[in-house]
Amino acid sequence: MTSFAIIGHLARTDGGFSLNDLPGSGGRMDVLCRCVNASLFLSHDLRRNVDCYLILCGEPAGPKTVKFSGALVRSLSPDERSAGALVKKVIDTPCGSEFREAAQGVFIRKGGLERLLGEHRFAVLDENGTDIRKAAELPDAFILSDHLNFTEAEEALLRDCPRYSAGPKCLHADHTITVLLNELDRRTASWT
């Protein structure tokens, strides 16, 4: 099982955003939707062994965490709007601090990064880490930031996490996930 978590610093935490304007009204929800796509889609198949966590930190009710389960999700298409529609559907579901399934395979709870860090041993994907191709072994949980850098408070929480880099260029979060999954696919299939 591989897990990705992406922090959406400005991502809207109620349904008051428009699917016609995910970047603006959604607080760059488009970034998070592309990360769901990169985490879960194969050609004509889903990655059933991947979970994708979206940590929504924006107005008016953040933080909340949405979990897309690759094993359980239904009604998800690859386009941004499809993932956005599922977030919009689940985000207003009353929830507490435990995950509640609010659409098939899509779960919601209150709380953000600190809670999630207590549950997984995350590695950080950023430009300054160990090359993923050089690592003898790779972890099974990775955390990324959206279009903004991690805040100082987040960096403090992530201080002890190992760091890995996907390559020499600074990439979007979804592209980084795609490159990392390719490396994991190769290791699993012994394509060295």
Next chain:
Amino acid sequence: MTSFAIIGHLARTDGGFSLNDLPGSGGRMDVLCRCVNASLFLSHDLRRNVDCYLILCGEPAGPKTVKFSGALVRSLSPDERSAGALVKKVIDTPCGSEFREAAQGVFIRKGGLERLLGEHRFAVLDENGTDIRKAAELPDAFILSDHLNFTEAEEALLRDCPRYSAGPKCLHADHTITVLLNELDRRTASWT
């Protein structure tokens, strides 16, 4: 300079599609928009040395080819809708068989795969090719299909093209582009 060309078998060739329904009314225009994103975007930057050709083969006026120039394009954001809006803007521009700039850095002409094959030495990205990590050198132009396989007529045109594979899993076209660009980035930066 690196070029990508993606065949959109059903992609709409006039402006009669809705930005709110790129997959349906656009004939899977969402796939092509994600390929534009994968081809051109770095974090807070564009890949100025990449061109992305969309070969639109759908109703009512196909084939047409739209070229996004990484060096010249303006007003392009990473979300699918942004690339879709540029296609919708240029697609009804009167054009002949030569590229005409119909938005900044976005060009349109009549004609499809056969014409483009006469201008670039394309390699095909599919599951059965040589592993891109194993190739001594990589070409600078790559062709991919959308969610559908190449047709028999396309396969006949592509018969003599070299073939490369991005990994052991069958990926979406945009994910394949991302993985390939990572390999090219590593070679350029001597990250071996």
